Amino acid sequence: MSTPAGGTYNFKVVLLGEGCVGKTSLLLRYIEDKFNEKHLSTLQATFLNKKLNFDGKRINLAIWDTAGQEKFHALGPIYYRNSNGAILVYDITDEDSFVKVKNWVKELKKMLGSDICLMIAGNKIDLEHERTVPLEEAENYAKMVGAKHVYSSAKLNQGVEDLFLELTREMMEKYDDNSQKDVNRTSRVLVVDDEATTPSSCCSGFRSN
Numbered sequence: 001m002s003t004p005a006g007g008t009y010n011f012k013v014v015l016l017g018e019g020c021v022g023k024t025s026l027l028l029r030y031i032e033d034k035f036n037e038k039h040l041s042t043l044q045a046t047f048l049n050k051k052l053n054f055d056g057k058r059i060n061l062a063i064w065d066t067a068g069q070e071k072f073h074a075l076g077p078i079y080y081r082n083s084n085g086a087i088l089v090y091d092i093t094d095e096d097s098f099v100k101v102k103n104w105v106k107e108l109k110k111m112l113g114s115d116i117c118l119m120i121a122g123n124k125i126d127l128e129h130e131r132t133v134p135l136e137e138a139e140n141y142a143k144m145v146g147a148k149h150v151y152s153s154a155k156l157n158q159g160v161e162d163l164f165l166e167l168t169r170e171m172m173e174k175y176d177d178n179s180q181k182d183v184n185r186t187s188r189v190l191v192v193d194d195e196a197t198t199p200s201s202c203c204s205g206f207r208s209n
Helices: 023-032 070-080 095-115 125-130 135-144 160-196 199-208
Strands: 008-017 045-054 057-066 085-091 117-123 148-152
Touching (some): 008 023, 008 095, 008 160, 023 057, 023 085, 023 117, 057 070, 057 160, 070 095, 085 095, 095 117, 117 160, 135 148
Antiparallel strands (some): 045 057
C-alpha cells in the first residue's frame, strides 16, 4: 500500500536477483549498517521494515528480500505482488546475473505495468578489477527500460544509501503524480456533472427522494 495513513507513506519494496549477488548484504548494510563476509543464502524471503523522514515526510518501507536460487523463482509473484518499487541486483563480475535482471524486468513490467518504480544495482564494485558487465551497457539498458542505475558495494558501504533513497524519491513522485491525476479526474467529472445538471432537474431530483 502507498496510501498515507496518519501522515505516513507506506511503500512495499522487493529485492530481486540471482543468488549470491549480494541482495541480503545490501539490505543488512542499509537497515543495520552491518556486513558479513560469509555468504548467507536467503531461503524463500525475509521481510524488514525501515522508517525514515524524507523531504519532511514520514516514510515506512516494507522491504522483501527474496531468494535468488532458481528453485524459488516461481514464488517471485507472491513476494512482488502490490510492490511500489523493486531493486534488481546483479554482480558486476557475473554477466549471467545481469541477464537474469533483464528477465526480472520483463516479468515485473508484465505483471505490474508502469506502476512499479525500478532501480538496477550493479553490486560488488569493490571487485571492479574483475568486472565482466560493461558499465555503459548496464547504464544504457537501465535507461531503455525506464529504471535508475546505481553502483553499490555492501562491503565498502558505497551507493547503498543512494540506492534506497533514490527509489524512495521515485515512489513518492509516482504516488503524488497518481494522486494528482485522481484529483484532476474527479474535478473533470464534477465539472461535467455541473454542466449537465439544470436547476429543474436538480429540484425534481430532490422531490423524488
